[in-house]
Amino acid sequence: MIQTRQLVKRYGTFTAVEGIDLHIRPGEIYGFLGPNGAGKTTTMMMLLGITRPTSGEIFLFGEKYTHRRLDLRRRIGVVPEKHPRGVWPWMTAEEYLRFFAELFAVPRPEERISSLLEKVDLLGFRNRRIREFSRGMLQKLSFTRAILHDPDILLLDEPISGLDPLGIRQVRDLIMSENRGGRSIFISSHQLSEMERICHRVAIISKGRLMAEDTMQNLVARLFREREIHVELEKVPQGLAARLKKLPSVLECTVRGETLIVTVPRQGDFRRVVSEFLIGQDLVPLSIQERVVSLEEAFVTITQENIGSLVSDGGEG
């Protein structure tokens, strides 16, 4: 769908994007994550041909892309972070969509507009002016505009930023429903918990460099070679942690209140080993659970701690 090779963007002496290789596959939801100023928007603007790369190549749908390839650009739908309120605020939602339908030469525009407005729950607001729309309504209208011409891929920039929980849910449902229909989706976002829920693969960018690109599972496996088992007991006897640590599969064991925190290797399930040991000590575990590493933790680890090791490991790509 979209592939970049050694994409670089420099502004004078400042390097905004440094040698990024991305690969967005057909039908996937791809999360593009990074802290502020990491180079996400610059990368997106280069993918759209709005900003020209200093060097490197972009391939859209298997063809080399330059800013002159408007034919390729029209196969992308874009939802910017915020729908610019100052843009034609006097237009009604329908006039706005009709204008873009004409721009994209959408066949049977009236039918298409009605069906999409119904899908995003805005049919009742079709004759309302854009300036009267709330943030959430604008985002849905923007989404409708982006899929109006039935693009092959959607590029979303912070699609749920600033939305209330209901708005987030509606946009998430829209993203999922578009993806179920086979559309590839590229999302640049800070909403890590949300990305974790919907993305098939994620890329993490920091200081203009691609730190990792993988599925969530692989990313966590690469980042965290150990994992923690939390065992809640009624009372932790003295010396238990030291005895537990002697087990060959236990790397570390600490006590926090009435909870044992047992560090084991990432590969394999060690809950049984730990619980059998505790029962052998006449202890009854009240609960035993493995701590799941969230995307947020992975993100923080990647962007703040493990940058060096990840770069040397390289992404799956």
Next chain:
Amino acid sequence: MSGRARAARVIAKRQVFEALVSPGLYIALVAGLFLGYALVSGFARAVDSSGFNPQLRPLYDIIGRGLEGAFGKTFVDALFAEGPLPFAFSVSFAPVFLYIAVSSVFKFGLEKNAGAVELVAYGPADGTSYLIASYVKDLLLSLFSILVLLAFMVAAAALYNYLAGPELFVAAVVAFFLSLALLAYGSLASMLTVNASSSLALFLGIIAFLLVVLFGSFAIVGEYVRTLSTVIARAVQWVSPFFYGNLSLRANAAGDPLGFVGGLALLAVLAVVILTASHFIISARGVRA
């Protein structure tokens, strides 16, 4: 039709519609018509047994002296030989043109800042599509205004028993070709600057500079200023629409149709050159707000 041309057509259609349903153009047209009417009706009172005598009316006295100083007596005689209509037409078109150009430059700056250009560039359009659309819209509005004013002049001719002869239509044609090049400067100003106010300031600055240089090089100012203006005019006349417009009008007054058409052609070439420069600037700078 290429994607860019199609996008430009759709955007221009939208912009023309917006301009036609907003009151600004009509207010400017009414102002132009008032000016035209004042000049047409005043002319009747500046005619005595010897013909047109500007000194009879203070308004025409000032105008006559100014024009004679700028373009020479032959030009003024030719201008009024047919009656007041060519001159009245030119004067009445000036505020309308100014409105079209100023509002377009300002609107382009506002829309670019608001993100409209970027928004259409997410689709099958690009900055050049928007540039072409805006320019085409301005030309269509200019043409519409010229036709309205021409219709008014023809009606005034019937009312006051003046001749709506070829000079009136020559003035209309020159006005249109002048618009071609001046509006291209408007596009260039929009491309070179970062916001609506600076676009407008640059555009008005360019127009004022070219006018000052043109008029400064004629006989209505002191010797030193005139010499200085003449030197500057020699250097900048090649990029001045007023120079080519003046060339065309003078050729017409001298009965040189080839020179007349040549002047118009040069105005069109100048417009194309300026628009090409604007295209390269927006391609290089991008459309981001």
